[in-house]
Amino acid sequence: MKFTLSAKDPGSKARAGVLQTDHGDIPTPIFMPVGTAGTVKAVRQRELEKEVDARIILGNTYHLYLRPGQEVLKQAGGLHRFMNWTRPILTDSGGYQVFSLSEKRKIQEDGVEFRSHIDGSKHFFTPEKAMDIQRHIGADIVMAFDECTPYPCEKSYARNSMHLTHRWLDRCIRDMGSHDSLYGYRQNLFPIVQGSVYPDLRKESAEYIASTEQAGNAIGGLSVGEPAEMMYEMTELVCGILPEEKPRYLMGVGTPANILECIALGVDMFDCVMPTRNARNGMLFTEEGIINIKNKKWEFDFDPIDERVSPDFSKAYLRHLFISGEMLGPQIASIHNLSFYLWLVGEARKHIEAGDFAAWKNGMVQKLTTRR
RNA sequence: GUGGUUGUAGCUCAGGUGGUUAGAGCAUCAGAUUGUGGUUCUGAGGGCCGUGGGUUCGAGUCCCAUCAUCCACC
Numbered sequence: 001m002k003f004t005l006s007a008k009d010p011g012s013k014a015r016a017g018v019l020q021t022d023h024g025d026i027p028t029p030i031f032m033p034v035g036t037a038g039t040v041k042a043v044r045q046r047e048l049e050k051e052v053d054a055r056i057i058l059g060n061t062y063h064l065y066l067r068p069g070q071e072v073l074k075q076a077g078g079l080h081r082f083m084n085w086t087r088p089i090l091t092d093s094g095g096y097q098v099f100s101l102s103e104k105r106k107i108q109e110d111g112v113e114f115r116s117h118i119d120g121s122k123h124f125f126t127p128e129k130a131m132d133i134q135r136h137i138g139a140d141i142v143m144a145f146d147e148c149t150p151y152p153c154e155k156s157y158a159r160n161s162m163h164l165t166h167r168w169l170d171r172c173i174r175d176m177g178s179h180d181s182l183y184g185y186r187q188n189l190f191p192i193v194q195g196s197v198y199p200d201l202r203k204e205s206a207e208y209i210a211s212t213e214q215a216g217n218a219i220g221g222l223s224v225g226e227p228a229e230m231m232y233e234m235t236e237l238v239c240g241i242l243p244e245e246k247p248r249y250l251m252g253v254g255t256p257a258n259i260l261e262c263i264a265l266g267v268d269m270f271d272c273v274m275p276t277r278n279a280r281n282g283m284l285f286t287e288e289g290i291i292n293i294k295n296k297k298w299e300f301d302f303d304p305i306d307e308r309v310s311p312d313f314s315k316a317y318l319r320h321l322f323i324s325g326e327m328l329g330p331q332i333a334s335i336h337n338l339s340f341y342l343w344l345v346g347e348a349r350k351h352i353e354a355g356d357f358a359a360w361k362n363g364m365v366q367k368l369t370t371r372r
Numbered sequence: 373g374u375g376g377u378u379g380u381a382g383c384u385c386a387g388g389u390g391g392u393u394a395g396a397g398c399a400u401c402a403g404a405u406u407g408u409g410g411u412u413c414u415g416a417g418g419g420c421c422g423u424g425g426g427u428u429c430g431a432g433u434c435c436c437a438u439c440a441u442c443c444a445c446c
Contacts, residue, residue: 037408060408099407100408118409251407277412281411283405292403295401327411
């Protein structure tokens with residue numbers, strides 16, 4: 001994996017680059033659609049590639065381990081072939097599920113015991129196990145197995161958790177170094193900075209993560225309920241420590257405005273369920289602001305959802321599909337929101353290259369956060 | 373014309389023997405959603421109980437009239 005920076009914005013920490021993988025190049029900054037269970041919900045692969053122009057998508061270790069399971073993925077020849085997706089894939093390690101399914105988990109030094117949300121069966125993940133599953137999935141970018149702390153979080157808990165995440169990282173690195181990839185292309189491990197909202201912990205974690213010298217670095221444990229300002233502060237602090245010449249990935253973020261603000265702080269990669277999940281509930285992101293397509297005010301609005309990103313369908317038609325419970329509604333909305341997110345990061349990239357990102361960003365954030 | 377049926381929220385309907393502030397589903401409106409247990413979740417607005425009399429301390433509920441509705445029969 002190779003990361004090449006091509007431009008830096010003079011008015012902020014934003015940068016543009018290209019991340020090269022064995023499944024193709026990824027221009028940065030980039031947004032990665034979330035495809036938890038081997039599918040970006042409601043969107044077919046052809047649309048994801050041709051219309052949305054997703055350059056890389058996510059899969060989830062926890063979910064793919066439970067269904068379809070490691071053996072199916074192995075015999076399929078990996079997730080790329082299984083789901084017929086030829087571009088890069090990144091897999092989350094399951095660390096976030098340890099956090100979000102917290103009522104059913106037990107964390108120990110060796111790993112975490114949890115119960116399946118599907119059938120209640122008991123399972124045990126260790127850093128080695130998480131690496132093994134991700135090896136079978138065959139992702140281009142593999143995330144370290146971490147603990148994502150909740151918000152708020154006691155400092156003593158955050159400190160202990162962070163150190164556990166660091167020890168688990170050592171084991172992930174050792175395990176990745178002692179096994180060959182299964183399908184003949186390179187897999188790259190990204191470690192994850194933790195430390196909750198405590199600056200000294202974040203600093204310690206970022207320094208440790210940087211010292212492991214992996215191909216790229218991630219920032220985790222944010223956007224879990226803390227105020228946006230706090231998220232920006234932590235992101236800024238961590239970006240100042242993580243190496244300039246490697247991609248920075250802010251996990252789970254966020255709204256279109258969050259993404260632009262964090263690009264300005266030096267983040268290169270983002271993922272979030274928001275464009276797809278909210279699309280399924282009728283919320284659309286557009287250049288002019290946020291739309292609840294189910295509202296009556298769109299009943300006779302025959303203008304496109306968004307003239308630039310989705311010129312094909314009117315608001316009145318999409319509203320009709322949602323009101324009628326037609327499954328094409330969530331499909332069109334998901335494709336729209338993802339197309340918009342990809343359009344947005346593409347524009348950000350252009351403005352970084354043009355050197356006027358900071359000013360453009362400020363005007364854009366205003367528009368993005370208004371409700372239509 | 374005669375006999376019967378039904379009139380309660382925008383729609384479809386609940387509301388034993390009269391008794392606090394008349395309910396539900398859908399619809400409408402407004403929030404929520406951040407490394408996906410989500411066609412989801414939370415909340416709000418909306419009523420001369422067809423109309424007019426009567427009985428009663430008290431009527432959506434009982435009585436009379438009237439209007440509308442649907443059905444059957446001349």
